[in-house]
Amino acid sequence: SKIGIDAGGTLIKVAYTENESAGYRSFRSRDMDEAAAWIENDFDHPSICITGGKSKVLASKLHTSAMTVVEFDATMKGIDFLAHEQERTLGDGYLFVNVGTGTSIHYVIDGRQERVGGSGIGGGTLLGLAYLLTGMRDYDTIVQTAGDGDRGQVDLKVRDIFEGALPPISGDLTASNFGKTEMMPGRTPANADILASLIGLIGEVVVTVSTNMAAHNNADAIVYIGSSLRSNPLLQETIETYTKLAGKTPIFLDNGAYSGAVGALLSL
Ligand code: ADP
CATH class of the missing domain: 3.30.420.40 (ATPase, nucleotide binding domain)
Known part of the structure; x- marks a missing residue:
């Protein structure tokens, strides 16, 4: 064996x-x-x-x-x-992003990889901040709880700022992660909502860093791997949606x- x-x-x-x-x-x-x-x-x-x-x-x-x-x-x-x-098919010149405890970004061309960037924001951030914010420690419980959450209770969207007026960018984009502060005193969001926003924050940061590196290296496909995506459809969806918004092709294996x-x- x-x-x-x-x-x-x-x-x-x-x-x-x-x-x-x-x-x-x-x-x-x-x-x-x-x-x-x-x-x-x-x-x-x-x-x-x-x-x-x-x-x-x-x-x-x-x-x-x-x-x-x-x-x-x-x-x-x-x-x-x-x-x-x-x-x-990954094509010639693709990026792989390993969302592990932290995040590491690599460019692959001609059968060789080069580490082109990274971020301390990753799966460890999810576990650490989830514990500090909600007291939860079990990965599966955290991820399942987040599945029922509503980010709209915690995050400030562009449309929340442009009340009644037509925003210059999609109103659906996040203007400020965890930024819905006016609602917070007196009405603390539920754990599910906090965890959904936390996963959103991690996914959006990972995508922002990754798609910038993809643009810089002229890569189209971005392969996202790492155990942080495991049993975590919310993170996967966030990463998929935002990568497509940035004009790149997300791939999950x-x-x-x-x-x-x-x-x-x-x-x-
Ligand atoms: P590393 O190689 O750095 O250990 P991984 O790719 O294995 O990184 O990803 C670790 C991350 O995966 C954790 O930070 C956590 O967010 C997530 N994860 C998935 N399943 C589990 C689990 N059963 N226990 C703890 N973390 C898990």
Whole structure:
């Protein structure tokens, strides 16, 4: 069997092939011992390749010796593989944006990637601010609660400013994230509304930075990956809508969160 692992700041992503079957699994990085035990016990003489910031720590916990590879190259390889498998054409010169704990932006051309930018706004921001604003800590609870939220209670839209007058840009655009301050004293928005706005803020920042980098590099397609998109349709929708508004083509791959792990596996 072959095992590719992307050991990130928040999650350890594992892609594996055994006989004819293949699968994916993830663990919290803080449960690294559990991940290591599963790898040691469930596979028979596996070849292992690890990438990601925590690859050295994880490798030291394994009895089986493991290869390590550079994360960004592994991610590119994994994206290429998943795109082919899912019959998605990325074209020549595309951007990939990894919305992980933080966000990293890469330009791919001629089979090589270059890191062209990034932002500290990412999945960690969602978890941290969600906790500070609502006290919620569980990722799935946060994301599900946000699904019922109304951003209109928290964010100021352009049309809120241009009362009665015709705005020079779409009234539907966000004028100010979390900016509906006049309503707030005395009528604190519900947790669902706050979390929906938080996801909106993260999505809009990620898109603004990414589409600017796409314009700068003359790229059309932007592949968004990373576990922050997982089970989070609200973030995905925000990113999709705003990327299209900016005239770029958003692409989401099934199992995109496992791109680095797949690339590591393919390096074996
Ligand atoms: P990294 O490689 O930096 O660990 P990931 O691509 O794995 O980054 O994304 C981590 C983010 O994914 C978290 O910050 C969180 O927003 C989101 N996430 C998705 N599923 C979970 C989960 N089960 N537990 C915690 N965070 C999760």
